[in-house]
Amino acid sequence: MWRKSRLNYAPTSRNFPPIRSSAFQVAFVLLGVVILVVLLAPIIYTLGESSGGLASALTDPLIVGSILTSFYAAFLATVIVFVTGVPLAYVLSRYQFPGKSLIDAALDLPILIPHDAAGVALLLLLSPKAPLGRVLMQAGLCFTETLWGIVIAMAFVSAPFMIRAAQEAFESVDVELEMVARSLGASPARVFWHVTLPLSARGILRGCLLTWGRAISEFGAVVILAYYPMSAPVALYYLFITRGLSAAIPMTGLLVLMALAILVGVRLIAER
DSSP, X not given: OOOOOGGGGOOOGGGSOOOOOOHHHHHHHHHHHHHHHHHHHHHHHXXXXXXXXXXXXXXXXXXXXXXXXXXXXXHHHHHHHHHHHHHHHHHHHHOOOTTHHHHHHHTTHHHHSOHHHHHHHHHXXXXXXXXXXXXXXXXXXXXXXXXXXXXXXXXXXXXXXXXXXXXXXXXXXXXXXXXXXHHTTOOHHHHIIIIIHHHHHHHHHHHHHHHHHHHHTOOHHHHHHOOSSOOHHHHHHHHHHHHOHHHHHHHHHHHHHHHHHHHHHHHHHHHO
């Protein structure tokens, strides 16, 4: 008998009782409203304040160029993390080996450490004065004040999102399906490409969107490793410190709209 996937037992809204007028439930609803106001009020107010300047922001060469740079660098970072992170996620979801728990815990470090500290760590490792950076420089690969510096900083801080999403997607695939394919003569590589990967593709795609969106929004690590060429968050900071708050509002609205678009895409993929 086939073993049912654990996803079949995930609770849905139909399993939950309606909110009633008990003091406990009312108190929790009110506390939830407070945090919703804290989270949504700045976003809604910013969108309202920036609406009049969105058209002019879309014609500003600095803003448009920085956004395109962020899109391109985030795409490259996502590709790099996809190619290297998905195999690691598969290994973590399917095999036991010494040090697995340590590696699994270390994957969350880029999220936990301050991102300006991540930028300093990358600079120490990849600057032309560092041993590794000197070797890479001689090979024609420089990470300071270059597009590749932005890419590696984005990849560093966003990799956990890809790996965790892929790991969760692989774990949701019934292992017995892979065992059946192996019993029919399929090689491990063929099982992965024709069984495991297609069944986990939606979760991996969600991880790609999360990785890309997180990479676009990165500031701390990027500004330390590669101030130029300017990414969108760095350009926003530059506008704020050189031209003031009013000049930064339209670009802030654009970045918020970009984040909302990515969020909608992730939710649509997750809910299908």
